[in-house]
Amino acid sequence: MSVSRKDVKVIATLAQLDLEDHAAKSYIQEMTDILAMIQKLQQIDTSKIDPMPHPQDIQLRLRSDELTEPEQRSELQSIAPSTEKGFYLVPKVLD
Amino acid sequence: MNLANSGLNQIAEALDNREMSSVELCEDYLTRIDDAEQLNAFITIDREGAIENARQVDENRQSGASLGPLAGIPIAHKDIFCTKGLLTSCGSRILSNFISPYSATVVERLSAAGAITIGKTNMDEFAMGSSSEHSYYRPVLNPWDTTRVPGGSSGGSAAAVAAGLIPAATGTDTGGSIRQPAALCGITGIKPSYGRASRFGMIAFASSLDQAGIFARSAKDAALLLDSMCGYDPKDSTSLDIPPPQCTQKLETPLDGLRIGIPEEYFTAGLDAKVAEIVQRALKEYESLGATLIDVKLPNSDAAIPCYYVIAPAEASSNLSRFDGVRYGYRSEHGESLAQMYRKTRSEGFGPEVRRRIMIGTYVLSHGYYDAYYVKAQRVRRLISNDYSRVFETCDLIMGPTTPTTAFEIGAKMSDPVLMYLNDVYTAAVNLAGLPAISIPAGFDELGLPVGLHIVAPYLEEARLLQAAHLYQKHTDYHLATPDLVT
Numbered sequence: 001m002s003v004s005r006k007d008v009k010v011i012a013t014l015a016q017l018d019l020e021d022h023a024a025k026s027y028i029q030e031m032t033d034i035l036a037m038i039q040k041l042q043q044i045d046t047s048k049i050d051p052m053p054h055p056q057d058i059q060l061r062l063r064s065d066e067l068t069e070p071e072q073r074s075e076l077q078s079i080a081p082s083t084e085k086g087f088y089l090v091p092k093v094l095d
Numbered sequence: 096m097n098l099a100n101s102g103l104n105q106i107a108e109a110l111d112n113r114e115m116s117s118v119e120l121c122e123d124y125l126t127r128i129d130d131a132e133q134l135n136a137f138i139t140i141d142r143e144g145a146i147e148n149a150r151q152v153d154e155n156r157q158s159g160a161s162l163g164p165l166a167g168i169p170i171a172h173k174d175i176f177c178t179k180g181l182l183t184s185c186g187s188r189i190l191s192n193f194i195s196p197y198s199a200t201v202v203e204r205l206s207a208a209g210a211i212t213i214g215k216t217n218m219d220e221f222a223m224g225s226s227s228e229h230s231y232y233r234p235v236l237n238p239w240d241t242t243r244v245p246g247g248s249s250g251g252s253a254a255a256v257a258a259g260l261i262p263a264a265t266g267t268d269t270g271g272s273i274r275q276p277a278a279l280c281g282i283t284g285i286k287p288s289y290g291r292a293s294r295f296g297m298i299a300f301a302s303s304l305d306q307a308g309i310f311a312r313s314a315k316d317a318a319l320l321l322d323s324m325c326g327y328d329p330k331d332s333t334s335l336d337i338p339p340p341q342c343t344q345k346l347e348t349p350l351d352g353l354r355i356g357i358p359e360e361y362f363t364a365g366l367d368a369k370v371a372e373i374v375q376r377a378l379k380e381y382e383s384l385g386a387t388l389i390d391v392k393l394p395n396s397d398a399a400i401p402c403y404y405v406i407a408p409a410e411a412s413s414n415l416s417r418f419d420g421v422r423y424g425y426r427s428e429h430g431e432s433l434a435q436m437y438r439k440t441r442s443e444g445f446g447p448e449v450r451r452r453i454m455i456g457t458y459v460l461s462h463g464y465y466d467a468y469y470v471k472a473q474r475v476r477r478l479i480s481n482d483y484s485r486v487f488e489t490c491d492l493i494m495g496p497t498t499p500t501t502a503f504e505i506g507a508k509m510s511d512p513v514l515m516y517l518n519d520v521y522t523a524a525v526n527l528a529g530l531p532a533i534s535i536p537a538g539f540d541e542l543g544l545p546v547g548l549h550i551v552a553p554y555l556e557e558a559r560l561l562q563a564a565h566l567y568q569k570h571t572d573y574h575l576a577t578p579d580l581v582t
Contacts, residue, residue, distance in 0.1 A: 008454070015412060015457040016419070016434075017450055018442035027454060030512055034455055037513050040401045041471050044478065051473030052480060054303045055289040055529025060332050075196050081426035088421050091436045 003031045098123055099259030099577045103168060103316040106262060110156070110167050117149035117156075117167030121211060124169050128214070128260045131580065133241065135233045136255040138174045139182045140214040145169060148211045165323060166209030171264040173252050174215040175222055176202050176307075177296040181212075185298045186220040186230040186248075189418050189425045189444030199296025200328045201265060201307045208323035216251030216264055220446045221415065222272055222300045224248050225518035228509055229448040236505070237280060238578040239544055243502040246276030246518070249310070253280040256310045259577060263311040263320055269300050270403050271497075271522025273308045274534035278497035278547020281536045283564065283574060284310045285317045288555050289529035290335035293328030301410035302333075304403075304526040313574050314535065314564035318342035321557060337555075345558040346565050353563065355381055356391035356490030361521060367500045373538040373546040374496045377567070381494070384566060389490050393482045398475050399524035400516055405459050405472035406527070411449075412456025418444065451512060480528040487553045492563055496521055497534040497547035521549055531557045535564045536573035545573075 008027045012019040019027070073086060082089040096109055109115050115123075125142060152167040177183045177195035184190045198206075206212065219229040227235035227250025235250040237243040238258035245254040249266030253276035256264050266273040268286035277284025285308050292307040299305060307324065311317040322343050328334040357378065362371055382388055420426035420440030427443050430436025445453070459468035486493060499520055508515040525532045531554070534547035548567070552560040568574050 003458075007458075011454050011457050011461065014461060015453045016416070016437045016441050017445075017453065018438045027451070030451055031454060031458065033513050034404065034451075034516075035458075037516070038401045038405055038459075038468065038472075041398060041405070041468075041475050044395070044398055044475055046471065046474035046478065049474040049477050051470050052477035053473055054333075055480070055527075056333060056335075063329070072196070076422075079192075079194060079196065079423045081420060081424075090421055090433050091430055093433045 003028055003035065098127065100312055100575055101262065102313055103165070103262055103311070103319055106168055116153045117211065118146055118153055120167065121145045121149045121169050121213060124213060124261055131238070131258050131260055134236045134238055134254050134258060135217055136235055136251045136258070136260060137171070137214045138184055138186070138217050138232055138251070141181055141212060144181070145211050145213045152209060152211070163207060163209030164319060165205065167211060168209065169211045169213040169261060170205060171214050171216050171252060171255055171261045172202055172212060173218055173249050173264065173266050175218060175267050175298045176265060177298070178202055178212060178215065181215060183215065183298070184231070186218040186232065187445065187449070188231045189440070191231060191425060193424050197296060200293035200330060201297065201324050204324050204326065205265070205320070213261060216249070216255055218251055219248035220449050221298070221411070222248040222267055222269055223411070223448050223452055225271070225275055225515055226508065227251060227276070228505065229446055231446055234505060237502045238580045239281060240502065240542070241580070243504055243544070244279070246279035246498070246502065248272040250276050252310045253277055253282060253284065256280070256312065257282050257578060258580060263309060263316055266308055266310050267297060268306055268308050268526065269304045270407060270526050271519040273310065274497050274522050274532060274547065274549060275518055277310055277534040278549070279502040279545065281545025281573070281576060282310055282312060283314055283317050283533065283535050284308065285321060285533040285557070285560065286525070286531060287321060287325060287340070287557050288531045290333050291325045291340065291531070291557065293331040293334045295328055295330035299414040301407040302414060303410060304407060306526070313568055314533070314561045315346060318346055318561045318565070340555070340557040342558045342561045346562060348562055350386070350562055350566060353386040353492070354389055354490040355386050356389050356486050356493045358391050358393045358396065358486070358493060358495060360393050360396035361495035365499050365517070365520065366496060369540045370496050370498070370500060370546050373540070374548055377537040377548045378494060380567065380570065384570060391486045391490060391493070393486060393524070395475065395478045395482050396524060399479055399527060400520055402472045402475045402479065402527060403519065403523040404455070404516060405468050406476065408452040408456030409460050409469050410456070412453045412460065415449070415453055420444070448512070476527045479524050483528045483530060491559065493551040495549050497549035501540050501542070501544035501546060525551055530554055531560055533560050533564050535567060536576070538573055
């Protein structure tokens with residue numbers, strides 16, 4: 001099974017990655033190779049097997065809805081690329 | 096005292112007997128790190144912080160205060176563990192300015208036991224790789240032969256311990272990232288059971304596979320560190336609320352009637368003849384020590400790499416979506432709109448292997464492929480896990496080679512991702528099943544490159560793993576060898 005240029009473009013868009021034209025070519029080849037390797041899974045009979053999403057067959061723990069973390073907004077925002085008055089700044093979304 | 100291969104007990108004893116202070120010890124290791132700068136084992140060295148903390152431990156020792164089991168002993172952390180106030184880059188440009196506001200639980204626990212953090216070790220970007228060549232900074236070199244890779248992704252930690260730049264270091268293992276570099280660098284590397292060590296503050300790659308572990312010069316040292324590092328942490332929802340493994344306490348317990356399963360699938364095409372010979376010799380050694388070798392079958396072994404390369408990239412593509420240039424880390428200056436800023440930041444911030452895995456992960460999770468790839472891989476994952484459960488009904492441990500070859504040359508596999516992925520052919524299945532495993536030095540090939548013996552135990556049986564490794568190390572001296580580079 002091979003991956004097309006169109007597939008690669010769609011995937012890059014979903015993954016929020018830029019795709020230069022010269023890079024598309026190598027992605028097509030590499031993804032085709034990797035998918036060929038993954039394709040081996042299709043030969044295995046798993047008709048009576050439940051998926052195993054996690055090594056622990058348990059439910060995630062729940063805890064009571066109580067405040068556990070102290071307020072540390074300024075500390076956390078001190079490492080942000082751009083902030084103002086406690087908000088994160090990003091390039092304009094609406095004109 | 097020869098720091099190149101001193102055990103933690105010897106170091107602790109020297110500190111206890113006031114033969115040296117912790118400050119002197121840290122200074123000696125810092126000199127060794129400077130002298131071996133060409134290995135590129137470290138991304139960050141915290142000289143001032145280490146000396147300051149060492150001075151504090153020395154003062155506490157003088158005043159007779161009670162000290163932790165690792166008091167004053169310097170260690171290094173893989174740069175995937177958040178360390179408060181220090182750069183935590185994860186080997187990536189996208190975190191190349193990230194000074195973590197908090198520390199990982201593993202880091203805190205080891206510090207609480209008295210360990211001194213001397214620095215952060217180099218690694219494959221976001222732990223994706225088997226050679227430590229995929230670092231944003233520079234590739235790590237193998238101290239046994241600097242034209243070769245140390246393995247990966249925790250290659251900096253492995254190279255640093257092998258070269259005696261530090262007595263022990265942390266690592267993480269998602270598909271073999273502790274055991275494979277431990278094998279290629281000739282040291283002991285253990286990955287505990289999934290859930291034993293907290294993942295809080297450990298930058299996520301594939302959350303259902305990631306587990307923190309230890310590189311050390313012996314099983315005995317690894318046991319001491321593992322005991323300090325593991326334990327329940329409410330900040331990690333997958334952390335097990337059970338008593339710690341108490342590996343040190345059980346280390347000398349005899350392994351009467353030990354049954355070792357030898358999977359026939361591990362000794363087939365693809366395994367280097369010399370590696371096979373050395374591993375067989377190690378198995379004979381266990382037999383002479385009273386163990387029984389049993390032939391076993393892990394029929395889905397071939398499926399481990401394909402299964403892993405669906406699940407790990409899928410989880411990675413989801414985990415790495417958080418890196419968007421908004422809250423922390425690198426932000427591209429080229430984005431005029433928000434969407435463009437996201438894309439430019441991620442394309443400039445992530446290296447080629449990380450982008451490739453995000454692409455694969457996004458593909459297998461996308462509409463139309465989710466069931467065919469992702470859910471299918473999860474079903475195969477259960478088959479792989481079931482294989483282990485069945486085999487462990489007839490044996491106590493599984494042994495085989497850690498890697499198909501010894502350390503390969505730098506650049507040899509960089510242009511062929513699939514070839515690179517096959518380095519984890521014996522290790523990845525263990526992560527899929529969540530089991531504990533260790534790699535210990537078992538000898539050297541004709542080029543003098545180390546070979547690792549891989550030992551896998553049933554879930555939560557870390558102590559048994561370390562007992563067996565310790566038994567071998569009491570009767571062999573491969574783990575005491577040091578590379579010529581080291582003086």
